[in-house]
Amino acid sequence: METLTMTSPSKKNDPINSPKHYVHGDLECLDVLEQLYGIDAVRQYAEIRAFVYTFRMNKKHVHTNEDKDKAIWMLRYSKGDDPRKTPAPARWRSSLDDVMEMDAKSEMERVFNHSQKG
Numbered sequence: 001m002e003t004l005t006m007t008s009p010s011k012k013n014d015p016i017n018s019p020k021h022y023v024h025g026d027l028e029c030l031d032v033l034e035q036l037y038g039i040d041a042v043r044q045y046a047e048i049r050a051f052v053y054t055f056r057m058n059k060k061h062v063h064t065n066e067d068k069d070k071a072i073w074m075l076r077y078s079k080g081d082d083p084r085k086t087p088a089p090a091r092w093r094s095s096l097d098d099v100m101e102m103d104a105k106s107e108m109e110r111v112f113n114h115s116q117k118g
Contacts, residue, residue, distance in 0.1 A: 016069045017084060030077070043078045050074035
């Protein structure tokens with residue numbers, strides 16, 4: 001039986017693409033979740049997390065870009081576009097405020113209305 005040794009990663013913390021608290025050695029939490037629950041369930045989870053990050057925007061962090069970045073990351077992942085493999089172009093990252101100008105309430109209404117259609 002192979003023993004898995006988990007160590008803290010030595011790379012710089014990236015709170016959007018690979019937060020240290022979701023990495024143990026070479027294992028990332030999402031990869032383990034995919035193995036345990038399947039890719040479809042994890043993509044659905046990512047879509048739900050995107051909503052949570054949008055909902056809490058302007059409430060948890062002084063600078064809302066982190067929640068915006070996390071919501072965009074999770075939405076990309078939920079569509080099958082794993083940001084760990086294909087990072088967003090710099091032009092996207094530099095213009096997140098333009099992309100996500102709406103407040104959390106209007107975003108929730110948009111998501112709710114869309115979910116009621118189908």
